[in-house]
Amino acid sequence: MPDTTADPKPHHLLHRVVIRFAGDSGDGMQLTGDRFTTTSALLGNDLATFPDFPAEIRAPAGTLAGVSAFQVHISDHDISTPGDSPNVLVAMNPAALKANLSILPKGATIIVNADAFDERSLAKADYETNPLEDGSLSAYTVYEVPMTSITTEVSKEAGVKPRDAERSKNFFALGLISWLYTRPIEDTIVWIEERYAGKPLVMEANLRAFKAGYHFGETAELFESSYEVKPAVQKHGEYVNITGNTAVAWGLIAASVRSGLPLFLGTYPITPASDILHELSKHKQFGVRTFQAEDEISGIGAALGAAFGGSLGVTTTSGPGLDLKSETMGLAISLELPLLIVDVQRGGPSTGLPTKTEQADLLHAMYGRHGESPLPIVAAKTPSHCFEATLEAVRLAVKYRTPVILLSDGYLANGTEPWRLPDMDDLPSIEPGFAAAPNHTDAEGNEVFWPYVRDEQTLARPWAPPGVAGLEHRIGGLEKADGSGNVSYDGANHETMTRLRAAKIAGIALDIPPTDVDAQDGAEVLVIGWGSTYGAIAAGVERIRARGHKVDQAHLVHLNPFPADLGEVVGRYRRVLVPEVNTGQLSRLLRAEYLVDAISFTQVEGIPFRAAAMEAAILRQIESAAGSTTGPGGNGSAPSTGKATD
Amino acid sequence: MTDLANAESTGVPVELTTRKDWSSDQEVRWCPGCGDYSILAAVQMLMPDLGVRRESTVFLSGIGCAARFPYYMNTYGMHSIHGRAPAIATGLATTRPDLDVWVVTGDGDSLSIGGNHLIHALRRNVNLTILLFNNQIYGLTKGQYSPTSEMAKVTKSTPFGSLEQPFNPLSLALGAEAGFVARTHDMDRKHMMETFRRAHDHNGASFVEIYQNCNVFNDGAFEAITGKDNRADMLIPLVHGEPIRFGPEGEHGVVNHRDGSVEVVEVADVGESALLVHDEHRENPGLAFQLSRLSRGPHEPTPIGVLRDVERPEYGAQMAAQIEDATARRGPGDLRALLRSGSSWTVE
Numbered sequence: 002m003p004d005t006t007a008d009p010k011p012h013h014l015l016h017r018v019v020i021r022f023a024g025d026s027g028d029g030m031q032l033t034g035d036r037f038t039t040t041s042a043l044l045g046n047d048l049a050t051f052p053d054f055p056a057e058i059r060a061p062a063g064t065l066a067g068v069s070a071f072q073v074h075i076s077d078h079d080i081s082t083p084g085d086s087p088n089v090l091v092a093m094n095p096a097a098l099k100a101n102l103s104i105l106p107k108g109a110t111i112i113v114n115a116d117a118f119d120e121r122s123l124a125k126a127d128y129e130t131n132p133l134e135d136g137s138l139s140a141y142t143v144y145e146v147p148m149t150s151i152t153t154e155v156s157k158e159a160g161v162k163p164r165d166a167e168r169s170k171n172f173f174a175l176g177l178i179s180w181l182y183t184r185p186i187e188d189t190i191v192w193i194e195e196r197y198a199g200k201p202l203v204m205e206a207n208l209r210a211f212k213a214g215y216h217f218g219e220t221a222e223l224f225e226s227s228y229e230v231k232p233a234v235q236k237h238g239e240y241v242n243i244t245g246n247t248a249v250a251w252g253l254i255a256a257s258v259r260s261g262l263p264l265f266l267g268t269y270p271i272t273p274a275s276d277i278l279h280e281l282s283k284h285k286q287f288g289v290r291t292f293q294a295e296d297e298i299s300g301i302g303a304a305l306g307a308a309f310g311g312s313l314g315v316t317t318t319s320g321p322g323l324d325l326k327s328e329t330m331g332l333a334i335s336l337e338l339p340l341l342i343v344d345v346q347r348g349g350p351s352t353g354l355p356t357k358t359e360q361a362d363l364l365h366a367m368y369g370r371h372g373e374s375p376l377p378i379v380a381a382k383t384p385s386h387c388f389e390a391t392l393e394a395v396r397l398a399v400k401y402r403t404p405v406i407l408l409s410d411g412y413l414a415n416g417t418e419p420w421r422l423p424d425m426d427d428l429p430s431i432e433p434g435f436a437a438a439p440n441h442t443d444a445e446g447n448e449v450f451w452p453y454v455r456d457e458q459t460l461a462r463p464w465a466p467p468g469v470a471g472l473e474h475r476i477g478g479l480e481k482a483d484g485s486g487n488v489s490y491d492g493a494n495h496e497t498m499t500r501l502r503a504a505k506i507a508g509i510a511l512d513i514p515p516t517d518v519d520a521q522d523g524a525e526v527l528v529i530g531w532g533s534t535y536g537a538i539a540a541g542v543e544r545i546r547a548r549g550h551k552v553d554q555a556h557l558v559h560l561n562p563f564p565a566d567l568g569e570v571v572g573r574y575r576r577v578l579v580p581e582v583n584t585g586q587l588s589r590l591l592r593a594e595y596l597v598d599a600i601s602f603t604q605v606e607g608i609p610f611r612a613a614a615m616e617a618a619i620l621r622q623i624e625s626a627a628g629s630t631t632g633p634g635g636n637g638s639a640p641s642t643g644k645a646t647d
Numbered sequence: 648m649t650d651l652a653n654a655e656s657t658g659v660p661v662e663l664t665t666r667k668d669w670s671s672d673q674e675v676r677w678c679p680g681c682g683d684y685s686i687l688a689a690v691q692m693l694m695p696d697l698g699v700r701r702e703s704t705v706f707l708s709g710i711g712c713a714a715r716f717p718y719y720m721n722t723y724g725m726h727s728i729h730g731r732a733p734a735i736a737t738g739l740a741t742t743r744p745d746l747d748v749w750v751v752t753g754d755g756d757s758l759s760i761g762g763n764h765l766i767h768a769l770r771r772n773v774n775l776t777i778l779l780f781n782n783q784i785y786g787l788t789k790g791q792y793s794p795t796s797e798m799a800k801v802t803k804s805t806p807f808g809s810l811e812q813p814f815n816p817l818s819l820a821l822g823a824e825a826g827f828v829a830r831t832h833d834m835d836r837k838h839m840m841e842t843f844r845r846a847h848d849h850n851g852a853s854f855v856e857i858y859q860n861c862n863v864f865n866d867g868a869f870e871a872i873t874g875k876d877n878r879a880d881m882l883i884p885l886v887h888g889e890p891i892r893f894g895p896e897g898e899h900g901v902v903n904h905r906d907g908s909v910e911v912v913e914v915a916d917v918g919e920s921a922l923l924v925h926d927e928h929r930e931n932p933g934l935a936f937q938l939s940r941l942s943r944g945p946h947e948p949t950p951i952g953v954l955r956d957v958e959r960p961e962y963g964a965q966m967a968a969q970i971e972d973a974t975a976r977r978g979p980g981d982l983r984a985l986l987r988s989g990s991s992w993t994v995e
Contacts, residue, residue: 043992188990235994241986251985258982265742285973287980290742290966295767299734302727302764306707306738309725310746314738332728422986467723467746470702475671475718477726478710487673488718 010219011226012183017076018230019084020178023101024093026059026069029171034071036175036192040184042242042419045232046075049536051083051609052415056272056355063125068100075182077231081383081536083416085611089181091174093117093148095126107140112177114170116149144223148173148214155213156206165203169210176214183229186215238421245384245413246273248420249343250280252391253315254287259392260399260431262313267292267303272355273414274319274345297325301342305329308338311435311466313395317343319411320353323362323369331370332478333404334502337453337462340404341394345414346532348607357607358411360532361583366406367561367590373499375506377401378560380408382535385420387413390558396431400512401505402461408560410582412533412609436463436472441484452476452486459512460505510562516555516570524551525626527574528619529599531557531587534580534610541615550623557587568595575626578602578619580610661698669694669701671721682833682859683712686780687719689839696840697747697847704747707736709756712787712861713780716751730761733768733777740774741963747847750777754795755785758814762794766823771962772851778843779816779856784865797944802864817939817954820854821932827853828935829953832882833860834873838951845953851961858945869945883911885938885952890922893948901941901950909937911948927956 020037024030031052038050051072060067074084089110092098094117105111118133132138133145152173156166172193179186189211197204218224243251257264268278270293282291290307294300301316308314318326323344333340346362348354366378377397381390387409394407439448440463450472453462465472474486482489483497518527519542530538535556542554555570557563564570571577571591577599579588585601592599602618604610669691677683694704704722708714710729717724723746727735732750740748750768757765757779768775784802785791791804795816799808820828827849831842839857846853858869872881879895892900892914900914900922909923929935935955942949974980 039990043990045992045994237994239987239991239993241989241991243989254980254985255982258980263742265738267738284980284985285970286977287982287985288970288974290970292738292741292966294734294737295763298731299737299764299767302731302734303738303741306735306740307742308738309735310739310743312738312742328728329731336725422991425983467705467743468702470700473701473721473723475673475706475720475724475726477717477724478728479726 010224013226013228015228015230016078017074017080018089018182018228019072019074019087020089020091020182021070021072021087021101022091022174023068023070023097024171025062025096026055026057026067027062028069028093029168030069030071030093033171033175034073036189037178037184038073038417039192039242040179040188041073041075041230042240043188044184045235046230047078047080047233047235047419048073048075048242048417049080049083050074050417051412053608054356061125063094063096063122065096065100065126068097070097070101075230077233079233081539082609082612085613089178091178093170093174095123095128095132098132099126099128105141108142110142110144111138112144112146112174114148114174115145116147146177146217146223151213151217152210155209159202159205159209161202161206166206169203169206172207172211173214173217176211176216177218178214180215180218181224181227183227186211235419236421240419240421242417243385243388243420244276244415244417245381245387245409246276246345246415247280248385248387249317249381249391249407249409250277252388253281253313253341253395254284254289255388255428256392256395256431257287257289257313259428260313260395260433262311262399262431262433263288263290264315265290265292265304265307265312266315266317267294267300267307268317269294269297269300269322271297271319271322273347273411274317274322274343276414277317277343277345297322298329301326301329301340305333305336305338305340308333308340309336309466311433311464311468313341313399314339315341315343317345319345320347320349320355321351323365327370330376330404331372331374334370334374334376335478335481336476337402337502338404339395339398339402339464341391341398341407342404343391343407343409346408346410348605354607356411358533358609359582359605359607360408360410360534361586361605362408363531363560363583363586364589366408373503375503375561376403377405377506377509377562378408379405380532380558380560381413382532382556382558384413384416384418388420388423392429392431393558396429397509397512399431399433400461401459401509402464403506408532410533433464436465437469439471450474451484453481453484455501455505460501460508507562509559510565513559513562513564515566516557516564518570519554521546521551521553524553525575526551526578526619526622527553527555527571527576528578528580529555529557529571529587529591530580531560534582537610537612537615538580540612541610541619544612544616545619545623548620550620552619552623560587560590563594571595571597571599575629576600576622578622580615580618582610661700664695664701666691666695669721671719673718675719676715677712678863680862681712682782682861683716683780685833685836686778686839686857686859687716689836690843691720692836693840693843697844699747703745704749705739706749706751707732707739708751709761710787711753711756711785713751713753713859714756730756730759731764733757733761733764733775736775737768737771737773737962741966744774744963744967748775750775752777752779754779754781754783754793754816758794758816758819766819769820769823769825769852769854772824772826772959773962774851774964776843776846776849776853777855778846779854780859781816781856782859782861782865783813783868784861786861786864790864815939816856818936820856821936821939821955825854826851826955826957826959827953828939828955829854830856830858830949830951832858832869832873832951834875834878842952845956849956851959871946872949873945881948883941883948883950885925885927885950885954887925887927887953887956889925890919891925891950892922899948901938903934903937907933907937909934909941911941927953929955930957
């Protein structure tokens, strides 16, 4: 690595920067962004990422439909979002420029692969004139770098065919940005050497392109200066950079280890949940069984069968997959067996937006089954929080013998953030508490096992996997007699059982922490959210406070049941604002449950909220609360959308 | 980890049991005269002979008349969802190789709504014993045609006759790569018990079709071949290693033509040496497939017994072997190490 102290170019410190790598789906932009992120994480920056890619694996090359982007926000302080708008756009072709220009603020830096701006590529991106020449980019600082030709040139010397050499240009871009933001390069060199060990020519081409990019920044008389973002002050500890999907997978393994229950995943590939299967399938030394089923129904069915047998049964899915699992969730509610359903939400209805995020499955999770069929719902709020949320969902499933839905989403699944590794001793303990002996005396005085005798405290029934003599029993989807579990069509018994099942789930409210409110004395506005909006809400709240206003923030991890004090909490404020990436689902639940005039603030664009939109929405409520003498129930409840204010 | 999986290896000898020990205290609620009664009796009478434990035996079912079966067995059991039993059983059998897992299903349950789960359980060779009660009708919903009903069948939902080509369950199972495929019928307890025993003893997925009379909605569907006076002429018993022949005097037989097809012939016409000798263990399922289609329906001479019994690796055992192998190579899972398996860094 060149000695940067000898760098003749000036060097500026930045507190934060948002970089967006954009190119064709086949250009390796996700890989490039991922490497830049890892290097920044190892350097100690706080960061958040937002991979943004199309559903098509390879849309026609060079077209707008095929643009794949990766946005990363690095900073020297605590941040919670991948950034509203990029400071720097790296555009590998005209389509990447065109697709991303609208989100670039004036004055932003654009680094383009100048070689890609030929007539043909411009036409594919529907450019009538070359934006590099027609003055349309005059509000930006544009750097034109011949990435393809330099990459081809340096690779040719290594004996790589020009056609193959061209494919290393993403590493050139990575090298260039690494210089521009003073990232160490050793780690990436080692990574390239290991990753492409089996393909020496590809390895050599990538290495040369990467180094050429770095040196280009340093020596070419194009960039006036380089920049640096110092490490953030982080709490003492060991860190990794983690996606939500990996955090779910590791959370499941941790739950298996902590409970002693062998882990069984029954699942069917579906975007964006498949990576959980991929990750778990690698770790068989933990006794993990992964079963790629013939369909979504079989995936959850097999998981339920495994749970009946005493395993930790888990299924993972998204979008239409959740619909297909409803039937088996109903059976699991009736059987009262532990089961975890991980729903990585994506845009709907139907196939919808497979690669885009949304949090529109909350009401489905609550009510998407026939009959009275309540189950607990837990939602993760950040990528790394997926680990903790998974353990919590498993804890509830096992303790209360119930299926639990864990809600993640496309943004959490693929987004990353640094995660301070937990102390193993701090992980919750999960006790399977299998039934070991008969629990009832029948009329003849015989000791027998009744599968639906309940624990007085939790109302949970015994979990008695096959293999224990004397506990043989039959369960099923028909209504069961209270206690004995025998088939019962008696109306009064059905009433009893329906209310018992509901009371069991409702009682969990006493077993979860009270609402966690980030409170300021005297705030009149509460912003309450759930799931992946956490980062954007936190960023919006921070901006409002920086303006000198008071606002409180609460974020729900438990969506069913709600924390026991939630009604009292939301009742305290003049205004309760509920931002969601749906058309108002939590707001409906809050209104129904607590008769609170929850104000819905929503967007469904397949992307997370921007902090600026959040700031504006909160500000409106603060102004409205200040101008109003009425408490909750006053005006201001008309639904608004993020789009309108952004 | 749980020691449930070791329940079988405690070394305690299996207690001697009787049919009564395997019968639950629940009143059997099938219609009087239903063929299900004799199948239940055959299973309950067989269990004491299998040398297995009640606590290690699970009966799983979907929905339909047959699916009430688990309630009547004094074992572990689950009455699940329409068509899903093979999927649920796959999770159970794969995680608990110590258990005997039986799946009881019907022609609607596993050839219609659950067709997908059935074929994939067979293909994967999950260690399940699948008993398919085929009565060629929907009984529990009161008499609609099923995927095994004959064409032109007039039922409540087909007043002008069914337009659908029925499935041949044995052909379907063979096409789905099943290693063990057999047929029996509800009028012959001895044959049922022997067939069930063979299916149970087979390692991997076993599939047994049972011709079962629904005396309310499809009475007499199999009378032409299973009726007391008709059996000798209409049922073709398959016996491994023996020439395939039937009839009161063994006067009929089956030959295998050069083009691969099979045909019923008179032994007197072709000579005994021309008869096809039954081989359950043929790797190639082609001949078993031909035999499965020898009869076009239960009104022609129909083979019963084991069509195919071929060993191939069982799914759960292979999954367990992968775990063992990974553990041997990498050592038992270490959670602390897992969390550090990517690039980690330390903040002092």
